[in-house]
Amino acid sequence: MQERENILRIFRETKGAVLRDDVAKIKNLSDQTTNTASLTHDPDNIAAAVIIYSLSKILQREDYKTLPGWENFYKVYMGAIDKSIDALERRNDEGFRQSITQIREAIGKLSGKLKNYIQDVFRSAEINKASRIYEHGISMEKTARLLGVTLFELARYAGEKEDDIPESITVSVKDRVKFAMEMFEK
Helix, strand or coil, rough: CCHHHHHHHHHHHHHHHHHHCCHHHHHHHHHHHHHHHHHCHHHHHHHHHHHHHHHHHHHCCCCHHCCCCHHHHHHHHHHHHHHHHHHCCCCCCCHHHHHHHHHHHHHHHCCHHHHHHHHHHHHHHHHHHHHHHHHHCCHHHHHHHCCCCCCCHHHHHHHHHHHCCCHHHCCCCHHHHHHHHHHCCC
16 A cells, blocks of 8 residues: 555544534545545555545535434444554555445445435545546546546546636647746746
């Protein structure tokens, strides 16, 4: 596992943010993990980014907390975060991966609207994180494969977001050469 200490820090801070009901902090932590995942292409970092981003989206929705099955799902989710922290502290990579799998299995055990909502949140999180990793310069095909999304889903989402992202503005070759020349003149 690459970046174990970073993932451990992210999960510890996520747990604290959940206890303080600081959804913005949880989302920020997910973004930090996404940056690392885009550099390392490490599946464990990617899984952490999706899990934490999904958690931020789920906790934003107060109405989820009123649906049948919420209490049990929340307990399993938080238990899995505790197990993730414990596994990372013990350098138990397989234990970490099992705790991530436990969250996915908890979704499968839900029923009704809550199951549908949370499945949608996780799928959207995978596509969102794929888009963010793609923005960091990883090929669309590799990004889609890393996150288990289709090229179509990623292309559609990235295309919708492109106007909102200043980094996606293409700079002409002439301007790039000019910028490079200016760097060497100083």
